[in-house]
Amino acid sequence: MPRAIGRCSVLLGVALCAVLGGPLAVAQASDSSLRATLNSYAPKIVKDENAVKNGLVGYPQGKVRPLVRALNHEVADLHALKKKLAGDSGSSAKGRKAKADIVAGLGLIATAYGALRKDVQAAHGGPVPSAQVHAAVATDKKGRKKLLTGLHLLG
Numbered sequence: 001m002p003r004a005i006g007r008c009s010v011l012l013g014v015a016l017c018a019v020l021g022g023p024l025a026v027a028q029a030s031d032s033s034l035r036a037t038l039n040s041y042a043p044k045i046v047k048d049e050n051a052v053k054n055g056l057v058g059y060p061q062g063k064v065r066p067l068v069r070a071l072n073h074e075v076a077d078l079h080a081l082k083k084k085l086a087g088d089s090g091s092s093a094k095g096r097k098a099k100a101d102i103v104a105g106l107g108l109i110a111t112a113y114g115a116l117r118k119d120v121q122a123a124h125g126g127p128v129p130s131a132q133v134h135a136a137v138a139t140d141k142k143g144r145k146k147l148l149t150g151l152h153l154l155g
Contacts, residue, residue, distance in 0.1 A: 031095035033088050034154060038102070041081045048074040052113070064125045071117035078110040094153050101150030108143025112136045 052074055055067030082103055090099040116136040119128045 030089050031092055031098075031154060034085065034090055034095060034099055034102075037081070037084050037088055038151075038154075041077065041084070044077050045074075045081070048077050059120070062125050064120060067120055068117055071113050071120070075110050075113050075117065078106050078113070082106040082110070090154075098150040098153035101146045101153065103150075105143045105145070105147030105150060108139055108146065110143075112140035112143060115139070 048070065051070035052067070055063070055070040059067045085099060085103050085106070088099070090096040113136075115132070116128075119132045119136070123129075
């Protein structure tokens with residue numbers, strides 16, 4: 001289904017719930033605000049992810065600054081999104097569970113990237129110990145799993 005049609009059907013669903021009234025309309029509206037917040041941050045997060053990937057490509061050639069800068073931006077944006085979502089409320093049970101999973105996932109990913117940033121800075125352009133890289137990757141995978149679980153619940 002094309003994205004525009006999907007959005008239109010969601011908006012029609014919200015309008016229908018508003019007409020039918022009650023708590024269901026409020027729940028959908030709150031869950032929609034969570035979706036809107038995620039959609040507003042998505043381009044920034046994608047840009048940050050691409051910068052991290054590019055930084056990782058240049059790191060073996062001694063280019064430390066681009067990777068550290070990209071990780072700084074990524075961590076800051078993940079924390080900003082996490083804070084913004086924490087202020088929103090999911091009023092349906094599914095929305096609350098999705099929000100909790102997404103916030104937890106974002107926190108884990110930010111922690112992994114923050115640890116990687118510190119390890120890269122401590123290595124001064126040299127190789128980062130594999131144990132530290134594996135720990136960051138494992139935390140990142142846990143975070144992404146929680147994030148995807150939350151997004152599926154919300155979607």
